[in-house]
Amino acid sequence: MVEIPSSLLIGCASGDDTCWQELIRLTGGHFQRIARVNLRDPSLTDDVLQETYFKVFRNLRKLRDRSRAMPWMVQILINECRMMNRKLKREAQNESEESLSYQLASTKDDRGSAETREILGRLLRQLPEHYREILVLREIEGLDYEEIALTLRVPIGTVRSRLARARTMWVDLAGEIVEAGGLLDLCLDGGDGVA
Amino acid sequence: MLNDYLKTLISEYADDELDLETTRQVSDFIAENSEAEGYFNKLQSLRRLTTEHLREEAEDPTLELRMMNALRLRSYEQTWWERVFASRALSPRKATAVALVIIVIVLFLFSYFQAPVSRFLADTRTRVEQLGGEAQTELTERRDELTESLGELLAPPSPDEEEGERTTSATEPEVSVA
Numbered sequence: 568m569v570e571i572p573s574s575l576l577i578g579c580a581s582g583d584d585t586c587w588q589e590l591i592r593l594t595g596g597h598f599q600r601i602a603r604v605n606l607r608d609p610s611l612t613d614d615v616l617q618e619t620y621f622k623v624f625r626n627l628r629k630l631r632d633r634s635r636a637m638p639w640m641v642q643i644l645i646n647e648c649r650m651m652n653r654k655l656k657r658e659a660q661n662e663s664e665e666s667l668s669y670q671l672a673s674t675k676d677d678r679g680s681a682e683t684r685e686i687l688g689r690l691l692r693q694l695p696e697h698y699r700e701i702l703v704l705r706e707i708e709g710l711d712y713e714e715i716a717l718t719l720r721v722p723i724g725t726v727r728s729r730l731a732r733a734r735t736m737w738v739d740l741a742g743e744i745v746e747a748g749g750l751l752d753l754c755l756d757g758g759d760g761v762a
Numbered sequence: 763m764l765n766d767y768l769k770t771l772i773s774e775y776a777d778d779e780l781d782l783e784t785t786r787q788v789s790d791f792i793a794e795n796s797e798a799e800g801y802f803n804k805l806q807s808l809r810r811l812t813t814e815h816l817r818e819e820a821e822d823p824t825l826e827l828r829m830m831n832a833l834r835l836r837s838y839e840q841t842w843w844e845r846v847f848a849s850r851a852l853s854p855r856k857a858t859a860v861a862l863v864i865i866v867i868v869l870f871l872f873s874y875f876q877a878p879v880s881r882f883l884a885d886t887r888t889r890v891e892q893l894g895g896e897a898q899t900e901l902t903e904r905r906d907e908l909t910e911s912l913g914e915l916l917a918p919p920s921p922d923e924e925e926g927e928r929t930t931s932a933t934e935p936e937v938s939v940a
Contacts, residue, residue: 582837588830595825600816616825617832624833684815691812705777706812712779727779731770738804 568714569593571636580627591620594637597708598644604691604703605648607655615651619644638718645700645719652696686744693740698733705730764797772802776809 571593578586598619602612622643630639691699704710704718715730716723764772768791774780775788792798 584830584834587833588826591826591829591833595829596821599822599825604816613828613832616829617836620829620833621836624837680815683811687812687815706809707817709817712777727774728770730777731766731773734773734776734805735766735769737808738801741804741808 568637568708568710568718569597571633573633576627576630576633576636579624587624594640598640600707601641601644601703602648604688604707605645605652605696605699607652607659607692609688611651611655615644615647619647622647635717638714641704641718642720649696690737690740690744694733694736697729698736701726701729702733702737764801768798769801772798772805776802776805 571590575586575589575593579590595616598616599612602615603609606612606615619640623640630636691702694702700719701715704715710718712723712726712730716726719726721729771780771784771788772792775785775792778785780788792802
């Protein structure tokens with residue numbers, strides 16, 4: 568997990584523009600990746616990031632333990648993603664979602680990196696919220712178990728069991744997509760040289 | 763069929779979170795069990811694919827700029843209480859008017875709720891007094907009953923009663939102990 572220097576946080580708390588720029592430079596990429604996968608609609612990533620930074624800006628002075636700044640900020644981001652997802656869910660209740668299998672089948676012959684990224688993102692978005700969050704923190708952000716426990720505020724045992732359950736669902740879902748004739752079959756079999 | 767426990771072990775094995783002995787056991791198990799091997803390979807493939815395409819995604823060069831601009835704009839936003847205090851709502855005339863309105867509202871609420879409260883208190887007092895009176899009467903009755911029964915117990919028996927008792931004992935047959 569990214570270490571945020573204490574001096575940087577003090578600078579941000581005092582409203583120093585340069586410090587804020589540095590903070591956003593340090594954390595922006597991570598936040599963007601987390602939000603893109605966690606949001607039902609990735610195009611809203613910027614909105615969620617803005618809201619997150621704004622909340623950090625408002626509440627930074629209240630943060631007592633500066634060594635926990637990054638987990639605290641990720642927690643705010645995850646909460647924002649949850650809120651946005653709930654809002655999107657309410658709005659989209661009457662709209663039927665496109666079938667992931669259909670989407671995958673339609674892109675079978677066009678296996679670009681962007682498509683693979685899109686499919687992997689959609690695959691993760693199919694998972695329930697708790698499982699998706701933990702997978703994103705582990706697989707995309709590369710946090711270890713303790714950091715995940717700190718970020719999600721759950722015991723480390725819960726991290727272990729939830730991660731195992733998330734992975735089971737993840738693998739099963741990928742299997743279903745392969746059966747549906749999706750793009751991932753070649754990737755998973757080592758067809759594009761990745762696996 | 764792999765159970766949850768084995769899948770948890772494989773998950774931790776994939777993250778290198780197990781101790782040496784368990785790592786060796788899980789490794790042997792994966793090598794021997796085709797289902798476990800298939801699950802592990804699929805998981806690792808997914809992880810590699812995700813790392814390559816999602817973790818190492820190119821950074822957005824304009825993100826910092828966009829966020830800074832948005833933050834600058836929003837940092838001027840005020841919360842509702844800041845807006846109240848910043849506005850002229852608290853200029854002397856308006857403050858006096860607001861204070862007067864608040865006082866009137868408080869007085870109205872006080873008078874509105876006073877009658878029911880007083881009624882409730884009066885009712886409660888009456889009920890308490892009534893209960894006290896009942897308890898007192900009951901206690902007096904009990905005391906009188908007790909005094910009467912004690913008097914009966916302590917009073918010496920009358921000569922007629924003694925004579926009656928003696929006659930009864932004389933007619934009773936004697937029981938020989940031997």
